[in-house]
Amino acid sequence: MKDKSEEILSVDNLKLYYPESAGLFKSSNTIKAVDDVSFKLINGETLGIVGESGSGKSSICRLILSLVVKTSGKISWFGNDLDGYTKKEMKDFRKKVQIIFQDPYGSLDPRMTIGSIIKEPLDIFNGQLSKQEKEEKIFQLMNDVGLSNDLFNRYPHELSGGQCQRVGIARALINEPSVLICDEPVSALDLSIQAQILDLLNDLKSKYNLTLIFVSHDLSVIKAICDKVLVLKHGIIIENRNTDDLFNNPKDDYTKKLISSVPSPIPLAK
Amino acid sequence: MNKQENIKAIEISKTLKGRSLWVDARRRLFLNKAAVISLFTLIIISIVSVFGPFFLQYNFSDTDWGSIYQPPSFETGHYLGTDGNGRDLLVRILHGGRLSLSIGLIATFVSVFIGVLYGTIAGFFGGKLDIFMMRIVEILYAMPYLIFVIILMVVFGRNIYFLFIAIGAVEWLTMARIVRGQTISLKEKEFIETSKALGQSNTLIIVKHIIPNLAGPIIVYITLMVPSVIILESFLSFLGLGVQEPLTSWGVLISEGSREMETAWWLLIFPGSFMVITLASLNFIGDGLRDAIDPKEY
Ligand SMILES: Nc1ncnc2c1ncn2[C@@H]1O[C@H](COP(=O)(O)OP(=O)(O)OP(=O)(O)O)[C@@H](O)[C@H]1O
Numbered sequence: 302m303k304d305k306s307e308e309i310l311s312v313d314n315l316k317l318y319y320p321e322s323a324g325l326f327k328s329s330n331t332i333k334a335v336d337d338v339s340f341k342l343i344n345g346e347t348l349g350i351v352g353e354s355g356s357g358k359s360s361i362c363r364l365i366l367s368l369v370v371k372t373s374g375k376i377s378w379f380g381n382d383l384d385g386y387t388k389k390e391m392k393d394f395r396k397k398v399q400i401i402f403q404d405p406y407g408s409l410d411p412r413m414t415i416g417s418i419i420k421e422p423l424d425i426f427n428g429q430l431s432k433q434e435k436e437e438k439i440f441q442l443m444n445d446v447g448l449s450n451d452l453f454n455r456y457p458h459e460l461s462g463g464q465c466q467r468v469g470i471a472r473a474l475i476n477e478p479s480v481l482i483c484d485e486p487v488s489a490l491d492l493s494i495q496a497q498i499l500d501l502l503n504d505l506k507s508k509y510n511l512t513l514i515f516v517s518h519d520l521s522v523i524k525a526i527c528d529k530v531l532v533l534k535h536g537i538i539i540e541n542r543n544t545d546d547l548f549n550n551p552k553d554d555y556t557k558k559l560i561s562s563v564p565s566p567i568p569l570a571k
Numbered sequence: 572m573n574k575q576e577n578i579k580a581i582e583i584s585k586t587l588k589g590r591s592l593w594v595d596a597r598r599r600l601f602l603n604k605a606a607v608i609s610l611f612t613l614i615i616i617s618i619v620s621v622f623g624p625f626f627l628q629y630n631f632s633d634t635d636w637g638s639i640y641q642p643p644s645f646e647t648g649h650y651l652g653t654d655g656n657g658r659d660l661l662v663r664i665l666h667g668g669r670l671s672l673s674i675g676l677i678a679t680f681v682s683v684f685i686g687v688l689y690g691t692i693a694g695f696f697g698g699k700l701d702i703f704m705m706r707i708v709e710i711l712y713a714m715p716y717l718i719f720v721i722i723l724m725v726v727f728g729r730n731i732y733f734l735f736i737a738i739g740a741v742e743w744l745t746m747a748r749i750v751r752g753q754t755i756s757l758k759e760k761e762f763i764e765t766s767k768a769l770g771q772s773n774t775l776i777i778v779k780h781i782i783p784n785l786a787g788p789i790i791v792y793i794t795l796m797v798p799s800v801i802i803l804e805s806f807l808s809f810l811g812l813g814v815q816e817p818l819t820s821w822g823v824l825i826s827e828g829s830r831e832m833e834t835a836w837w838l839l840i841f842p843g844s845f846m847v848i849t850l851a852s853l854n855f856i857g858d859g860l861r862d863a864i865d866p867k868e869y
Pocket residue numbers: 319332333334352353354355356357358359360361518
């Protein structure tokens with residue numbers, strides 16, 4: 302068994318700067334989307350990332366998955382720097398770390414059926430499986446995320462937003478990853494649906510032994526499911542603490558402001 | 572879910588099997604009456620153009636000074652009349668159809684192929700490559716088109732097949748621009764990011780996700796391009812850069828016919844009708860295809 306306090310992912314002094322292209326003359330200004338961010342992700346925990354719009358939450362997620370090229374810093378997977386990874390090692394890493402996004406419809410190719418959308422990761426990582434084995438797995442996942450089988454041949458626009466988000470979750474989990482990054486997975490959904498999806502994520506977390514990174518600008522959501530929270534402002538981490546600590550005893554004014562503006566808590570069957 | 576349920580579920584999927592974009596699209600296309608009739612018409616016109624001349628008593632280049640400007644008549648066997656050289660109009664229209672249709676389809680295919688490839692690569696990879704590739708397109712755009720074609724003709728000789736490529740090679744520019752723009756907006760979508768995060772290769776992302784989502788605009792553009800290519804060919808022929816007498820095309824027949832409209836109406840009306848029917852059919856097929864490949868139209 303893995304050590305419970307094992308460190309899965311660590312991020313050190315991570316920076317992502319964009320050149321600011323505004324203005325007629327070349328300015329030396331840069332947008333600091335992520336500025337000197339360091340944190341560790343411990344096996345089995347749920348790490349929340351909170352902050353206002355533009356604070357760099359999505360940028361951190363994209364950096365972890367190498368979807369954008371970092372300006373500087375280090376990302377390590379079980380202590381190994383990702384920069385030194387071979388192609389094959391990188392592929393293994395990509396299998397183990399999955400992401401779901403905010404926009405339920407934008408996350409799914411509108412020209413593909415639900416079945417083939419969920420199948421895509423299997424084709425990439427488990428090409429050796431037979432067609433039947435793949436289908437069996439897809440149906441199992443659809444069942445796990447609460448989608449009925451007859452949606453297999455439907456297209457995304459025939460589904461509700463909540464159902465689309467479930468499809469995204471099924472696709473993310475089909476290769477049994479260890480880390481699931483959720484970039485505002487419920488922000489685009491109705492309140493009642495939000496609670497359902499959060500419950501589902503909670504269930505799947507224990508069923509699949511997942512470690513979660515959960516991004517939100519909504520502290521009530523964070524409070525409901527996260528063990529630890531990073532508070533982000535202008536790309537800088539201003540608090541990195543246990544959730545209960547943070548809510549009982551916020552240090553920074555910015556955090557206090559965020560907490561005081563929390564709307565009604567999400568009713569969750571925890 | 573237990574094994575049994577799984578098997579049942581697979582059974583369900585088998586009965587609904589083959590629900591993929593293209594299979595669905597074909598079924599929906601065949602439900603569209605206008606598109607089916609148009610497809611049928613286009614096939615008939617193509618078959619008649621290719622095989623019809625073998626069954627007619629006249630040859631497309633046979634001149635007959637005894638029967639110039641004959642109006643349509645069943646007795647003489649000139650069903651659609653004759654032109655100023657006494658040549659049978661029907662056989663000339665069918666011959667012209669071979670050329671116009673094949674030039675329309677082949678030149679369009681060439682330019683769509685190049686344009687889609689070029690546009691997706693520029694748009695998808697972006698950055699300096701994109702700037703460089705689009706600069707080339709702008710330069711080609713700015714070149715006087717006719718001079719461009721003339722240079723190509725001079726360099727490669729006045730081969731009729733070369734006309735196809737010359738037109739296609741110029742028409743791809745607009746396609747490339749359209750496709751690039753669409754690709755740029757598509758690649759920001761989360762489903763592309765998800766694919767990238769999965770480590771899907773760029774080629775497969777383009778083939779599996781980008782191009783199917785571009786199919787709508789591409790098809791619309793094809794239906795606009797075929798007619799414009801047919802018209803462009805007649806223009807080039809008019810300048811002496813296209814087909815040469817006694818060979819002909821619909822564009823050439825129409826432009827000749829329009830000059831003799833007052834004395835011999837049939838020389839304009841009949842080639843014109845073939846052209847109009849073909850273009851209208853293409854339009855309906857295009858509309859039908861665009862709707863058929865859009866799952867939302869289901
Ligand atoms: N490609 C880019 N070019 C330039 N600036 C960018 C780019 N992508 C992001 N940024 C900037 O980086 C900053 C952080 O963006 P990011 O998307 O990470 O914020 P966020 O916290 O996820 O916000 P939201 O809650 O709105 O999703 C923003 O100021 C944004 O404008």
